[in-house]
Amino acid sequence: MDFLLFAAAVFGLVWLLVLVLAVPVLLVWAVRRQRPPISPRRQRRPRLLTATPHQIRAAVKEISIYTHNEEISARLLHHTRLENRGKPLSWCVEKTIHDLVRDRR
Numbered sequence: 001m002d003f004l005l006f007a008a009a010v011f012g013l014v015w016l017l018v019l020v021l022a023v024p025v026l027l028v029w030a031v032r033r034q035r036p037p038i039s040p041r042r043q044r045r046p047r048l049l050t051a052t053p054h055q056i057r058a059a060v061k062e063i064s065i066y067t068h069n070e071e072i073s074a075r076l077l078h079h080t081r082l083e084n085r086g087k088p089l090s091w092c093v094e095k096t097i098h099d100l101v102r103d104r105r
Contacts, residue, residue, distance in 0.1 A: 047085065051089040060074045063076060063077055066097055073096075076099075077092060077093065
């Protein structure tokens with residue numbers, strides 16, 4: 001009789017331990033499952049490489065040869081730099097000019 005009481009007590013303690021450990025794990029799993037995955041737009045992107053105002057003005061003037069408008073050139077360069085973070089300014093200028101020439105065809 002004492003063995004049965006002891007076995008029942010151990011069995012009860014084991015179930016209690018399982019519940020105490022399983023409930024938080026299941027709660028964390030359920031919360032993580034409900035979160036939407038991080039979209040590519042929200043992921044960290046590299047920062048824009050810094051360029052001096054003089055370099056940017058010179059780049060805009062170089063693009064203006066093709067657009068004949070400095071405001072449009074500045075906007076196109078800005079957009080290209082945002083879409084290609086981490087690339088140097090000279091690369092962005094070349095890409096902008098390449099895109100302009102390509103789109104004229």
